[in-house]
Structure formats: structure tokens, C-alpha cells
Amino acid sequence: MLKKVINTENDYVALVLRLAxxxxxxxHGMQKLTTMFGGYGYTGTMGFFTQKLGIPAVFAFLAIMAEGLGWAGLITGFLTRIAAFGITVNMIVAVKMLHFQNGxxxxxxxxxKGEGYEYHILAIAIGTALMIKGGGALSVDRALSDKK
Structure with a gap:
């Protein structure tokens, strides 16, 4: 199972997509985990997700971790497909719950009244491509992959 998650070609397109x-x-992840870049940090984000949006705490936690740690998985190319999956699911939920109504x-x-969803569509597309392609060139996944 792990081999299917990490196996990847020496693909430079995947490298560009995951770095971007x-x-x-x-x-975005640091805003949710800390107060960097004007964010509310973990406690504030958890409160917003659970109290204002009504997201169950376990899913709110997973959403915060998907962005808060997912970026590191993408930059290093470690468990790229899992990191991309978390971010993609987050973006789909964000569109459904918050952004679709704004166009x-x-x-x-x-x-x-609020932000539209064009940015989210791009993030979903890139995340989906990375779930298909994997980490590609210069990734930890590639270093661990059977496809050398």
C-alpha cells in the first residue's frame, strides 16, 4: 500500500506543481496553526470552524492539519499524494460551505459579500494532478520509490 502512495516518476511538472x-x-497553513501572517492561530481557527461553521472538532482538526502540515509534505515531496488529498478535500469543503454562493x-x-471560488478551483486541480502523478522529481517520495 505504501509503495502505491510514494511511487512516482522523475517528473519535473509534478515538482513545479507541488512547490507552487x-x-x-x-x-495559509501558518495562519491556521499560528498567528503568523494575520492568522487566528490554532485556537481561533478551531473556534471558527466548530462554533461558527458547525464543523465537528475532529474534522476541524484534520482540516487545520491538512493545511498546517500539508504544505511541508508538498515542499519536500514526502507523502505527496496524502498531502495533496488533504488540501484538495479542504478546498472542496471550503467551496461548498463558504465560497460557491459568492460566484x-x-x-x-x-x-x-465574500470571496469567490476561482482560487479554490486551481488548488483543487493542482491537488488532483499531484494525487495522480505523485511527488515527481526531487521528492522524498522519488528517493524512496521503486521507479528509479
Missing amino acids: LGYVFFF IFMNWFGNQ
């Missing part, structure tokens, strides 16, 4: 998604989610466009000028 990992870089973006470093900032596709980001709220660049503050004219909408």
Missing part, C-alpha cells in the same frame, strides 16, 4: 501549491499553503470571482475590490 506548497508555497501558497505555507502561508467564481475573487473579491478584489470588496464589492461582493
Whole structure:
């Protein structure tokens, strides 16, 4: 089972995708785990997810960990498919619970009630590609992979 999760080709497209998604989610993950970059930290995010959004605590915890640790898995290429899965599921849930009602466009000028979901679609697409391709070139998964 683990072999299926880590096996990956020496693919530089996967490298570019995982570094880009990992870089973006470093900032989002740190906001959720700490108060860096204007975030509410773990306690504030957990409260928002459980009290305001009504997400059960176990799923709120998993969502915070998916972003809070998933970026590191993507940057290093360690368990890439699992990290990409967590982030992809988070983005699907975010679209369904918060963003779909606001339309596709980001709220660049503050004219909408909230943010749209165009960013989320890109994150979902990149995450899905990484679940299919794996970590690719220069990844821990590749170093551990049978496909050398």
C-alpha cells in the first residue's frame, strides 16, 4: 500500500506543481496553526470552524492539519499524494460551505459579500494532478520509490 502512495516518476511538472501549491499553503497553513501572517492561530481557527461553521472538532482538526502540515509534505515531496488529498478535500469543503454562493470571482475590490471560488478551483486541480502523478522529481517520495 505504501509503495502505491510514494511511487512516482522523475517528473519535473509534478515538482513545479507541488512547490507552487506548497508555497501558497505555507502561508495559509501558518495562519491556521499560528498567528503568523494575520492568522487566528490554532485556537481561533478551531473556534471558527466548530462554533461558527458547525464543523465537528475532529474534522476541524484534520482540516487545520491538512493545511498546517500539508504544505511541508508538498515542499519536500514526502507523502505527496496524502498531502495533496488533504488540501484538495479542504478546498472542496471550503467551496461548498463558504465560497460557491459568492460566484467564481475573487473579491478584489470588496464589492461582493465574500470571496469567490476561482482560487479554490486551481488548488483543487493542482491537488488532483499531484494525487495522480505523485511527488515527481526531487521528492522524498522519488528517493524512496521503486521507479528509479
